[in-house]
Amino acid sequence: MSAEPAMKDVLISVRGITKEFRRGKQTVYALRDIDLDIYDGEYLSIMGPSGSGKSTLFNMVGALDRPTAGAVVVGGVSLETLHSSELAYFRGRHPLDQGRACGTHPKPRRDQYRSR
Ligand SMILES: Nc1ncnc2c1ncn2[C@@H]1O[C@H](COP(=O)(O)OP(=O)(O)OP(=O)(O)O)[C@@H](O)[C@H]1O
Numbered sequence: 001m002s003a004e005p006a007m008k009d010v011l012i013s014v015r016g017i018t019k020e021f022r023r024g025k026q027t028v029y030a031l032r033d034i035d036l037d038i039y040d041g042e043y044l045s046i047m048g049p050s051g052s053g054k055s056t057l058f059n060m061v062g063a064l065d066r067p068t069a070g071a072v073v074v075g076g077v078s079l080e081t082l083h084s085s086e087l088a089y090f091r092g093r094h095p096l097d098q099g100r101a102c103g104t105h106p107k108p109r110r111d112q113y114r115s116r
């Protein structure tokens with residue numbers, strides 16, 4: 001039996017993200033053109049070999065780092081629109097840290113992440 005999530009709201013939307021790191025003259029692509037949707041209430045695992053970019057992806061979704069290109073939207077908030085102080089505020093209220101991804105809390109609103 002499949003554990004189909006209630007496909008109502010997309011909580012996290014990743015579109016075309018790329019993350020490059022420069023190592024001397026070399027460019028390392030930790031992520032290249034990644035799309036991912038995570039739905040409210042969904043439970044999932046992300047698996048891949050060492051170096052495939054899992055931690056880098058979580059850093060982008062968790063607002064710890066910014067992608068070189070592409071868009072990350074969490075709870076309706078476009079992370080690229082937040083300044084670094086707003087990102088820090090956002091991290092303290094991240095829906096994945098507060099059980100909201102399990103559908104047990106109200107959906108976050110964009111204005112909750114604005115610094116005051
Ligand atoms: N700060 C960094 N500077 C340079 N390259 C980096 C940096 N962070 C990650 N990378 C490179 O990006 C790629 C993806 O790394 P990442 O740590 O996201 O992989 P991972 O899937 O989490 O691996 P693991 O399973 O070992 O934790 C690797 O080639 C890694 O060497």
Ligand SMILES: [Mg+2]
Nearest residue numbers: 051054055056
């Ligand atoms: Mg890792």
